[in-house]
Structure formats: structure tokens, C-alpha cells
Amino acid sequence: MSAGAPTRTGAEGAGTAAEGAGTAPVTPVVVRLKLALLRNGLRRSGGRRAAYITTAVVVLLFALLQLLGLVALRGNAHALPVVLLLAAVLALGWAVMPLFFPGGDETLDASRLVMLPLRPGPLVRALLAASLVGIGPLFTLVLLAGSVVAVAHGGAAWAVGAAAVLLGLLTCVALARAVATANVRLLSSRKGRDLAVLSGLVIALGAQAVNFGWQRLGAQGLGRLDPVADVLRWIPPASALGAVDSAGRGSYGAAVAQLGLTAGALALLLGVWARTLTRLMTAPDASTLQAAEPGERERGGRAGGLARLLPGGRTGTVMHRSLLYVWRDPKTKAAWVTSLAIGLIVPVFNAVQGTGSPYFACFASGMLGIQMYNQFGQDTSAFWMVALTISSPRDAYVELRGRALALLLITLPYATLVTVVTTAVLDDWPRLPEVLGLSFALLGAMLATGAWTSARFPYSIPQDGYKNVAPGQAGLAWISIFGGMVAAGLLCTPVIAAAIWAGLGPDGAAWSPLLLPAGAVYGAGLTLLGLRLAAPRAAARLPEILTAVGKG
């Protein structure tokens, strides 16, 4: 917290208490609190300040570009659909953002204000005003203003436009606040924190989808948006921009209705927000109870079923736990989903766009093989439970083999699928066996190097936040992952050489199908060798590994 802000707010609070609660000017206090929080957040470290300023500059540049684009769109037949869609996307963004960045705005967290003697009415007003401070609202303001410029024709339309910008902005901000307040129980619980770890991923994948959709749209024309626009023009806050268009056309009745719709939505959101805020500040917190209860029975049943299908002994036990963690541990899950998505997107999208090669399918093997790296780091300090049951290189071998098998259970079918899909899209079936062989060899090499580096270069993975390496261990992580990947590539050279020979040699094509079994056997051999070499190292270094992975 800051040195300056609390004293000032404290002094004012004391003053208002003496004057009586009725005239309390809460709004300026909360706005000033927000500014102080912003300022002090920046003061805390130079890196953070640089990051904030960079973000601000980038966002504002982006907003200006959008503004130019929107101004250029003025007079275009498709201006209205684009503007409506933009408003809808903005609103969606505002609704979703607080779920992903619950810690982003401390004034968003009403539980911090519980102890203050405030009524919901003034509090909602004050918080709404405070929400208008920041880059996000500025960005929204610029975009909404640009949208009005794009569609406003005539004096009445400009007048409606001014109201539309204000209403649209307030609706967006109120939406964010209402959603955040309604979900504050979730956000402060374990499930919410799990969600936050996954959020970066969802945003990255979402951006990819938007990008892809945009390219499609560019190819097929903006005319496709028209039916969407017919619906969106009646949905707040896009309806406010619809009103601007209606006013420009002279249909004032529709304009008033659309503007009224937005205002009604704003009132409704504020009402819902005030009500949840009141309930939140008066009802006891039961976040952990609520979050933990549902889905218990189903979870037990599913786990039991999975366990029955796996082999017995340590192998099956280790596989079972690894697979459960892929699903339940947010960090592991995020890593897996990233690998699965990128492993699919890169080869298949390249193939779809006609720039691909079936060899790109090996990307899937490479991405998924990375999951074998730093196995013990993924355990965090819970590795002691494993360490206490490993008393010989044989135990360590079975442990590592179990983890590799769990990985293969997902990776092998997936890499095969990606390879087949990529080949199908490119219609290059003769290369399929060869690429599959190469994929399997690479996967085997990744598992081998992954097992070895897991034992030799373990490092901690912090469980909270977005970081994947504990402070001071970044070098270790780089050695582990990049050294391992280079080594895996080198280990694959015999298969790569054979593939090149099969592609260039005079009668190489006839031999190409043989690369499938050859690659598979070579990969399996590499994995077994890697596990054999890693096991004695892991068994001999248990305390050192525990120390290295326990810093998270």
C-alpha cells in the first residue's frame, strides 16, 4: 500500500463521519484511491512501470489505428455491421476480463471495502466512477467515439452519438463490475485461481480463432456480417450505436427505442450489481465450501474406471496419477493444452493455407515431447512422496517409465492423428509412413532426453501466477529444455538422413514405407536407453532433486 493515499482518505473519512453520513462525498475519495493504487503500483518496481507504460503506449497506438480505420470506414456500406460487431466484442471483453484478471484492480474487490460504513447506492456510484479511470476505459472511449464517427450522418445522429458513447462506455464498465462482483466468491476460491492460470491460454487461443475468422471474412467480404448486424442493433450496448444509425436515417422512434434499450440495460446492470454488492457485504463467506462440493461423486467414479484400465503395480499407479494431473492440475493442464493446440495448429493451418509440408506434422511430437521435461519439477515439493518410495535405480526406472507411458497414451494417438490430418489436407499420402516414422523417432528422442534432463537438471515450477520457472533457475530451465531439444534433434539424424535419402535417392521412394517401422523401433529404443541412463542418476540424486524442485 501507499504512504500517501491512506492518510488522505483516512482524513477525509474522519471528516465525513463528523459531518454526518448523508453528505459523504464518497466518489472523489474512491476515484483518488484508484489513482493512488495505480501510481503506487507503478512506483513499486521499474520493470512494472516500464511494462505499464509500454502496454499503455501499445494500447493507445492500437486505439488510434482503430480510430483511423473507423473514420476511413465512414460512408462505407458495411460500416454499421462492423461497428455493431466491434461494440459487441468490446462488451464481451469487458464481461470476461475480470474473470481472468481478478487481482488486476483492487478496487474491484468489494470485500476490501466491507469494513467501511458505506451504503450500496453511493458505493456503486463511486466504484463506477473509479472504473472509468484507466487505459481500458480510454481505449473503449476512443473506439466508441470512432464508431459514432463512422456511422453518424446528420445533426440528430451526432446528438444521439454523444449519448451513445457515454451510455456504451458506462454499460461496458458496469457489466465488468457486475460480473466481477457476482463471481467474487468464485474468484477468491481455489477454482477461480485455477481458472486464472488457464486464462492466458484461453486468450491466446481466442485471439487465434478471431484472427482466423477475420481472414475468412476478408476473403469473403463484409456482406456476411449483415444478418448478424440485424440482431446486434437491438442488443445493448451495440444498440446504442444502432440508435446513431437510426437517427441518421430519420427513424427517430427506432433511435429512441435503441437508446432506451441501452439505458435500460445499464440500469439493470447497476441494480444487479448493487444487490450482489449488498449481499456480499452482509453475508458470510463460504467460498471454499461452495467451490469444493459439486462433482465429487462423479470424480470418484471416473478415477476408479481409469485406474482399472491401467496395469498394476508402480507402473499403473504412476500412470494414473500423471493422467489425473493432466486434467486436474491447472499448470500441467495449461502446458498440455498449449502443446496440443500448437502441435495441431502449426502443421494443419500451414497445410490449409497451402504453405505446409507433411514434415511439419513432426511439430506435434516435438511439442508433446516437451511434457516429459522436468517431470519432477511438475511434482513440486510433493516429490518427497515419490523420493521416499524410490530406493533403487530399478524403482526410479519404473517411476520414469510410468510417466513416459502416461505421456505416450495421449501423445502417440495424437501425433498419429495430426500427421494423418496434415497428410490428408495436403493430399500427399505416399509420404505418410515416412513422416509417421520420423514423428515416432522424434517422440522417442524427446522422451529419452526429457527423462535424462528430468534427473539431471530439475527446476521448480511456481504454482501460482504465470511463471513457469522459479527465480534463479531460469538458466537451469534453458539448459534443460533447449539442450534437450537440440540433443533430441541430433539423436534423430539417422532417421532424418534416411528420409532425405528416400526423398532424393534414385530408388528411395520404394524404401520410404520402411521408415515407419524403422522410425518407431528407433524411437522406442532411444526412449528405453534414455530411461535406463536417467534412472540411476535420479535414484542417486533424490535429495538434490527435492531441493531443486521445492522452491515453488
Added chain:
Amino acid sequence: MTQEPGTSAAVRVRDLWKRFGQQVAVAGIDLELPAGRFIGLVGPNGAGKTTTLSMVTGLLRPDRGSVEVVGHDVWRDPAAVKARIGVLPEGLRLFERLSGRELLTYTGRLRGLPGAEVDRRATQLLDVLDLAGSQHKLVVDYSTGMRKKIGLAAALLHNPEVLFLDEPFEGVDPVSAQTIRGVLERYTATGGTVVFSSHVMELVESLCDWVAVMAAGRIRAHGPLAEVRGQAPTLQQAFLELVGARDRDAGAGLDWLGGGAR
């Protein structure tokens, strides 16, 4: 278990050292812990209790010295030692994304117990430790007391000869503490050895029949409770005397504190 001490030491530590950078955490410990007893390792925060227990259980490599548990060297014969000890460390995680029951199944099977036997023991342990109702809840959603209890269950599952517990009662509510206590007393009554660390003297005094007092990385006193307590009325008094903190008067500088506003 009524063998004489010396021939039946559960734990034998010789010249044990551990240094972290400049700080010497454990400075040459020699200690023999008798089998079949309820043993308390007491000392203030930072005395080296956790470091010592970590080295004794094979989770931390000592700089020097040797550790034997029930006659087997921890570092030369890990298989024999790991099969015979149960451990509940402090400050280390569990596999928290497993449910309580899954955690026990996982631990039991890693220890090589047959599946049906693991299920039977897990059910009984969950029952006795009052965890049956939340056995399908993920450990990450457990309270501190529940975590300690599930950790204790995991440590007991393979019926170890010696149980090492680091601060098993830290942050535990009175009801859970009583449950843990009951289980531990039953365990020692049938011949098991419990070694646990704590800085709560009253607890150690009421539970243990043998104590070792640690301060600044060394053992200050050890032996049967009555012997260590000596003439002092309570273990707390004896302990303060041993670590030389008895005459510190905490209140001298705070004459304004209490007695209503002035």
C-alpha cells in the same frame, strides 16, 4: 519392546552436520533414540529440527555424519530404511490434486502394497482420522488439520517401525489434534516408535516419555522426560533454562500498554 537402550536404538545419529551458505543449521549432532518410545524433539524456531529430521529420513543429504534407522544406514541401505519409516514433513506439499482417498491409494501402491489391502487400510485410517466424509474431496481444498491428518494416514499406511513427524500439531484445531494424538498413542502402545518435533512444550510434556532439546543446531539435553526436566516444575521452565532465555523480562519497555486509554 523392552530391550535395553543401545542395542535397540530406533535411530542412531553420529556427528551430523549441515550448512546452508554461511549459516550452520546442524552443528554436529550425536544422538540415540530408543525404540518403542514417544520421542519429542523440541527447540525454538530455527533450532535445526526440520533440517535434522530431513537428514534422518533421507530427504536431505548431510554435509557430514551418519544416520542409522533400526540398524540400517540411511544412505547406504535406503531400501531397508525407506520400507521401515513413515514421514510427515513440514513445509512440503502433498499431491494436492488427488482426493484424500486417491492420495492414500497412490502412496500405498508406490510402497508396493497389494490393491485390496491398500483399500482396506485406507478405509480404516480415513474412518479413525475422521476423514471419511471428505475422502473424495481434493486435498488442495482441505484445511490445515485435515492435511496433517491425511499426511499422517499416508505415513502410517505401510505400518512403519519408526514414524517421523515434523510439527504434526502446528495449526491443527483441538479436535483434530486429539484425533491425531489418539492414533499416535495407539501406535506406540503396540511397539511403534514416534519421533516428532514441536516447539510447544506443554504438548511434548503431555505426550512424550523421552525428549531431546535442540537449540542453535546442537542437542542441549536428551533422555527420559523426568531426567531432562530435572528440578524444574515444568518442561517449559527447564527448556528456558537450557537455552538461556529465562531471565528475559519482556514487559519492561511497554509500561503504557493495557489498563484502558490514557
